[in-house]
Amino acid sequence: MEEWLHINVKGAAVPEADVVILGGGSGGYACALRASQLGLSVVLIEKGKLGGTCLHRGCIPTKALLHAAEVADSARESENFGVKATLEGIDMPKVNSYRDGVVSRLYKGLQGLVKSRDVTYVEGEGRLTSPNTVTVDGTDYTGKHVVLATGSYARTLPGLEIGGRIMTSDQALTLDYVPEKVIVLGGGVIGVEFASVWKSFGSDVTIIEALPRLVAAEDEAISKAFERAYRKRKINAKTGVQFQSATQDDNGVHVALDNGETLDADLLLVAVGRGPQASGLGYEEAGIAMDRGWVLVDERQRTNVPGVFAVGDITPGLQLAHRGFQHGIFVAEEIGGLHPRPIADINIPRVTYSEPEIGSVGLTEAQAKEQFGDDAVSVYEYNLGGNGKSQILATTGFIKLVQRTDGPVVGVHMIGARIGEQIGEAQLIVNWEAYPEDVATLVHAHPTQNEAMGEAHLALAGKPLHAHA
Numbered sequence: 001m002e003e004w005l006h007i008n009v010k011g012a013a014v015p016e017a018d019v020v021i022l023g024g025g026s027g028g029y030a031c032a033l034r035a036s037q038l039g040l041s042v043v044l045i046e047k048g049k050l051g052g053t054c055l056h057r058g059c060i061p062t063k064a065l066l067h068a069a070e071v072a073d074s075a076r077e078s079e080n081f082g083v084k085a086t087l088e089g090i091d092m093p094k095v096n097s098y099r100d101g102v103v104s105r106l107y108k109g110l111q112g113l114v115k116s117r118d119v120t121y122v123e124g125e126g127r128l129t130s131p132n133t134v135t136v137d138g139t140d141y142t143g144k145h146v147v148l149a150t151g152s153y154a155r156t157l158p159g160l161e162i163g164g165r166i167m168t169s170d171q172a173l174t175l176d177y178v179p180e181k182v183i184v185l186g187g188g189v190i191g192v193e194f195a196s197v198w199k200s201f202g203s204d205v206t207i208i209e210a211l212p213r214l215v216a217a218e219d220e221a222i223s224k225a226f227e228r229a230y231r232k233r234k235i236n237a238k239t240g241v242q243f244q245s246a247t248q249d250d251n252g253v254h255v256a257l258d259n260g261e262t263l264d265a266d267l268l269l270v271a272v273g274r275g276p277q278a279s280g281l282g283y284e285e286a287g288i289a290m291d292r293g294w295v296l297v298d299e300r301q302r303t304n305v306p307g308v309f310a311v312g313d314i315t316p317g318l319q320l321a322h323r324g325f326q327h328g329i330f331v332a333e334e335i336g337g338l339h340p341r342p343i344a345d346i347n348i349p350r351v352t353y354s355e356p357e358i359g360s361v362g363l364t365e366a367q368a369k370e371q372f373g374d375d376a377v378s379v380y381e382y383n384l385g386g387n388g389k390s391q392i393l394a395t396t397g398f399i400k401l402v403q404r405t406d407g408p409v410v411g412v413h414m415i416g417a418r419i420g421e422q423i424g425e426a427q428l429i430v431n432w433e434a435y436p437e438d439v440a441t442l443v444h445a446h447p448t449q450n451e452a453m454g455e456a457h458l459a460l461a462g463k464p465l466h467a468h469a
């Protein structure tokens with residue numbers, strides 16, 4: 001235990017805090033940092049590592065792998081740019097040590113932040129023993145408010161046991177070799193992300209998805225373009241097909257599908273979603289309303305029990321780190337009496353990190369038509385073929401705008417290499433309810449991919465520049 005951690009003395013009396021937070025992931029630590037900034041006394045309880053899933057087993061390590069994958073692709077394709085280089089192979093232990101270096105620098109920084117903000121950090125497994133008490137190792141931590149932030153875990157399917165060659169993202173991140181052949185079960189964000197990394201590292205990859213398309217939560221046009229891009233990369237995808245069973249032996253893993261097909265590979269990655277880590281922690285006993293394991297909250301993150309809030313992945317909705325940060329900050333400000341404005345899930349930016357990337361925020365075309373009516377929605381797609389920087393990067397794709405006719409832009413959907421970086425402006429446009437004419441008057445630097453955002457709005461405002469009317 002590090003010297004700055006709060007030392008538990010079993011049974012010792014601990015003064016009541018303003019806020020007791022259970023779970024030190026994105027949601028929990030953001031809440032702790034903001035609450036202490038507001039002058040509230042804070043106890044933050046974490047059984048594993050401060051930073052949670054995102055920092056240690058999620059966002060950060062996977063994006064480091066994706067960057068290494070991009071470097072591999074650049075070496076492989078260098079000749080296209082007149083550069084003589086060859087890809088000799090992937091040294092997975094070195095990739096992992098680069099990745100671990102990134103994580104450990106951020107971890108150190110975060111520990112320093114929490115320490116500097118005067119948060120009482122308690123290392124240990126907590127349990128809600130009354131609506132205002134969390135007990136760790138026999139010591140009660142009582143708070144005027146309690147924030148539940150215990151996050152999520154990687155799910156599997158009934159009868160599909162994790163172990164050996166069958167793994168979730170947790171084990172996949174610890175591999176010290178590149179598998180020759182992989183099956184990825186699930187074509188959502190985590191599945192396609194790993195598929196992208198492994199393909200760039202040289203694996204033969206097949207994705208199995210029960211829904212009719214990959215990244216099915218995205219606008220249909222994006223999803224179709226994504227499938228085309230994966231086909232071009234020779235990533236196999238079997239959509240609209242159900243997994244039936246898997247067995248493993250010394251030779252590999254053998255997967256049976258409901259269409260009678262069987263597939264063999266070295267590994268099976270199970271990426272079928274994440275479930276709430278909320279059972280057995282005393283929540284039900286304290287009277288917290290739950291639905292299939294999720295902690296239910298209102299739009300102000302309040303559970304049904306007065307004084308108890310919940311944030312991040314244990315609440316139903318998008319499972320994203322920045323949603324957790326936002327929830328955490330929101331709850332701290334709510335407790336601090338600042339009456340913050342809630343942000344609906346639909347307006348939280350989403351990025352699928354892969355080659356190509358997807359960035360989206362707001363309503364898809366189908367959702368907008370359902371909400372406003374077919375005739376009340378205008379759509380424009382700006383092709384990256386007309387964008388200088390995208391040509392330089394040799395990427396294809398588009399930015400699709402969904403507008404409430406004669407009204408604001410209610411959805412931005414993008415696909416292309418590195419296009420996730422454009423999500424910043426996209427989310428400002430949607431959240432500030434900008435009209436195409438508002439954005440069209442703003443200047444976008446040349447040559448950037450960001451220009452495509454400006455061009456799309458110029459076109460929707462009726463004055464296209466580098467696009468046909």
Ligand SMILES: Cc1cc2nc3c(=O)[nH]c(=O)nc-3n(C[C@H](O)[C@H](O)[C@H](O)COP(=O)(O)OP(=O)(O)OC[C@H]3O[C@@H](n4cnc5c(N)ncnc54)[C@H](O)[C@@H]3O)c2cc1C
Nearest residue numbers: 023025026027047052053054058126151312313319320321
């Ligand atoms: C492979 C992968 C890639 C991802 N990539 C991205 C991405 O690129 N961008 C993005 O936005 N999101 C990404 N995510 C999702 C992101 O990691 C989560 O949305 C985020 O971590 C949720 O934060 P949280 O605070 O709700 O939960 P968590 O981060 O899971 O934190 C919960 C914490 O609570 C602790 N805890 C649980 N029970 C107890 C207990 N009883 N006592 C004490 N402590 C306890 C846990 O140890 C954990 O540290 C990814 C996830 C995965 C798995």
